[in-house]
Amino acid sequence: MESQFSNAASLRSDGPRNGLLNLAIAGRLDADSTGRIWRESTRLVAAARAATVNLDASAIDYCDGSGIALLIQLRRLQQQNRGKLEIHGLRPEFQELLDDWSQQRGETGQSKPKARVQLVEEMGRDAVQIWQDAHELISFVGELGLAMVKAARHPKTIRWRDTLLIAEEVGVNALPIVALLSFLVGVIMAFQAAVALRQFGAEIFVANMIGLSVLREMGPLMTAIILAGRSGSAFAAEIGTMKVREEIDALKTMGLEPVRFLVVPRVLAGVVMTPVLTVFADLLGVMGGSVVMMSLGFPLITFFNQLQSAVSYGSLVGGLVKAFAFGILIAAIGCLRGLQTQTGASAVGLSTTHAVVSGIILIVITDGIFSVIYYYLWV
Amino acid sequence: MATGAAMIRVDGFTAAYNGRVILDRLSFEVYRGEVFVILGGSGCGKSTLLKHMIGLYAPAEGTILMDGCNVTTAQGQERQQLLRKFGVMYQSGALFGSMTVLDNVCLPLQEFTNLPPDAIRLIASMKLQRVGLGGCDDHMPAELSGGMQKRAAIARAMALDPEVLFLDEPSAGLDPITSAELDDLIVSLARSLKITFVIVSHELASIFAIADRVIMLDKSVKGIVATGKPQELRDRSENPWVRQFFARQPSPDNPA
Numbered sequence: 001m002e003s004q005f006s007n008a009a010s011l012r013s014d015g016p017r018n019g020l021l022n023l024a025i026a027g028r029l030d031a032d033s034t035g036r037i038w039r040e041s042t043r044l045v046a047a048a049r050a051a052t053v054n055l056d057a058s059a060i061d062y063c064d065g066s067g068i069a070l071l072i073q074l075r076r077l078q079q080q081n082r083g084k085l086e087i088h089g090l091r092p093e094f095q096e097l098l099d100d101w102s103q104q105r106g107e108t109g110q111s112k113p114k115a116r117v118q119l120v121e122e123m124g125r126d127a128v129q130i131w132q133d134a135h136e137l138i139s140f141v142g143e144l145g146l147a148m149v150k151a152a153r154h155p156k157t158i159r160w161r162d163t164l165l166i167a168e169e170v171g172v173n174a175l176p177i178v179a180l181l182s183f184l185v186g187v188i189m190a191f192q193a194a195v196a197l198r199q200f201g202a203e204i205f206v207a208n209m210i211g212l213s214v215l216r217e218m219g220p221l222m223t224a225i226i227l228a229g230r231s232g233s234a235f236a237a238e239i240g241t242m243k244v245r246e247e248i249d250a251l252k253t254m255g256l257e258p259v260r261f262l263v264v265p266r267v268l269a270g271v272v273m274t275p276v277l278t279v280f281a282d283l284l285g286v287m288g289g290s291v292v293m294m295s296l297g298f299p300l301i302t303f304f305n306q307l308q309s310a311v312s313y314g315s316l317v318g319g320l321v322k323a324f325a326f327g328i329l330i331a332a333i334g335c336l337r338g339l340q341t342q343t344g345a346s347a348v349g350l351s352t353t354h355a356v357v358s359g360i361i362l363i364v365i366t367d368g369i370f371s372v373i374y375y376y377l378w379v
Numbered sequence: 380m381a382t383g384a385a386m387i388r389v390d391g392f393t394a395a396y397n398g399r400v401i402l403d404r405l406s407f408e409v410y411r412g413e414v415f416v417i418l419g420g421s422g423c424g425k426s427t428l429l430k431h432m433i434g435l436y437a438p439a440e441g442t443i444l445m446d447g448c449n450v451t452t453a454q455g456q457e458r459q460q461l462l463r464k465f466g467v468m469y470q471s472g473a474l475f476g477s478m479t480v481l482d483n484v485c486l487p488l489q490e491f492t493n494l495p496p497d498a499i500r501l502i503a504s505m506k507l508q509r510v511g512l513g514g515c516d517d518h519m520p521a522e523l524s525g526g527m528q529k530r531a532a533i534a535r536a537m538a539l540d541p542e543v544l545f546l547d548e549p550s551a552g553l554d555p556i557t558s559a560e561l562d563d564l565i566v567s568l569a570r571s572l573k574i575t576f577v578i579v580s581h582e583l584a585s586i587f588a589i590a591d592r593v594i595m596l597d598k599s600v601k602g603i604v605a606t607g608k609p610q611e612l613r614d615r616s617e618n619p620w621v622r623q624f625f626a627r628q629p630s631p632d633n634p635a
Contacts, residue, residue, distance in 0.1 A: 242475075242476075245471050245473055245476075246469040246470065246471055246473040247473045247474075247475055247476075249430070249435055249467075249469060249473065250467065250469055250473040250475075252435060253433050253434070253435065253462065253465075253466075253467045254462065254486070254487050254490075255458075255459055255462035255463070255487075255490070255491065256486075256487075256490060
């Protein structure tokens, strides 16, 4: 039996016969060529269960770490089969390499496969993890609350310059994307509603629907989700990188609490800018609706009269109160995830992901809670 | 160098990470005004010990007192006073990347003093000059080389004129010349300003240049294997591990 895999390395076998397997490896054994004969040769040796494997290595004309690994693996397999491997004709320089690599150093090659974690153990670990997460969240909320109260009492301690810079980034720089998306959502919703309402000749009520849904729901929600993706993630990445670079430790040992120094400015910026952006989102959403209405032949003044009859200040304020709460949530969760960052570059990526995911989940849950509260307040 | 009373007293200190003990019942003292070096191989817990000494982590057991004040449990006013007593230079420098070098040094002064802004800038500028970074005031940290970042970090740590400076591997990742310059700076600061230094290092050359006293940590005993002047340890230590460390030989059970 002969198997020729490439010009680079070849394997020939004979047997097993009377507990003897003859193998001949020839050619070049490097990372590329060794791979081609690895499976075949190890399978042969493992299956043969021969007392002696004679390996003719005289035709090996190049051998690097990969080739040596193959020889070592064959020897190990023979040890498992309680047989022996005799290597003949290996060139002295390769023999030297083999001897050098064969020495056991420390724990190399001794690593055991990790014990499988039982389901119960895994559930236990996860439960502890969730408990610790909740604990951290609660203590962070407490710390942040305390810092905010302190900041309100002593406004001079707030880092206003940082707060303004962050507010610019969170608010002003987010305006184009918030405006664009809100406008488009307004257009799309109005169009979909118009198609359905046309069947009843009630297209004018598109104005009612757009007014209520944008002011109460879509405006705050769209703004919040955009900010969670845009600024919540940025907060987590920024603070996470500071954590990795020991800057958070430096703050602590300088006596500057990270919560006061980093989190308070961000939460302030979030709290102020989210409602402001929501006002713009509301405006642009309604404008989107008006464009659709005009294209259906309604004059702008008709649309606005209908809109005014449908929405109250309550709808607007209700939406803005929600936006205020979303602002706190997005900024706080972004900062918390940043502060929770472990070590290493991949940890920052993980924190960013967590910030966006938990930010959006919390926004939707909070939105649900507000809906219930408003339902009882207004009915 | 004259050594006074104990500035830092570590007593029965045990550090554990995820339930695994890293350092086991350490006790030692750092005297006022000395350059004290914590020495040891990679992964023996040097930096962990340092982070406990500055109160970032709570020890599993034992106490760490700085000037009679427990660094782990100090709260409120006591903690603020304690934090004013020491400055830290982190391994990476940990300068705030969004501020200029001067603003980095100004920050502690702005936060903890009532000095007028021009005085703060002058003081910060002086500290930068003292570490040999005159003229770099308006650079961003990223524009500085590794050695310069470490100097700037020392300047920031010295901003409030602390009694103790902790340096985490000051010469790591620096070329021998820059590293020697940093050693000179440390020695001259210790002499002229009477600052107590606690330095984590494994750089043999710099230890002989700067250290008044060293303790040597080792993984195998999870604690101190030797204490004393570096020259004494090199010349007279009976401990085979210490002799190897100073002779730069590989360990016998792990031949290279």
